Amino acid sequence: MRVTVDAEICGGHGACLSTAPEVFRLTDDGYAEVVREFADTDVPGGLEDAVEQAALHCPTKAISISPG
Ligand code: F3S
Numbered sequence: 001m002r003v004t005v006d007a008e009i010c011g012g013h014g015a016c017l018s019t020a021p022e023v024f025r026l027t028d029d030g031y032a033e034v035v036r037e038f039a040d041t042d043v044p045g046g047l048e049d050a051v052e053q054a055a056l057h058c059p060t061k062a063i064s065i066s067p068g
Contacts, residue, residue, distance in 0.1 A: 001043045002066045003051050005032045009062035016058055020050035032062070042068035 003023065005016070010031040016024040017032065023043060024032045033039075043051050055063040 001048050001051065001068050002041075003034055003038065003043055003055070004064050005034055006062045006064065007031055007033070009060050010058075011060045011062070013059050016054040016063060019054040019057065020047060023047055023051055024054065 005024070007027075012026070012030040012032070014026070014032070017026060023035060023038055025035050027033055051063075051065060055061075055065050
């Protein structure tokens with residue numbers, strides 16, 4: 001599974017950081033991004049559920065997931 005955050009859509013609500021802190025971080029501007037470790041590669045299977053929950057609960061629907 002690949003995951004991305006659209007910085008144009010993210011409102012900085014931070015729900016993703018609570019749900020999957022291993023995968024998302026806040027930039028200095030206060031918006032979410034995928035940590036470098038998973039920016040260009042598949043998210044490990046053990047974190048996929050958390051990423052799906054984060055995408056589901058992001059208030060602005062800024063998180064996109066796609067099959068790896
Ligand atoms: Fe942004 Fe959504 Fe996370 S608004 S901070 S991607 S919960």
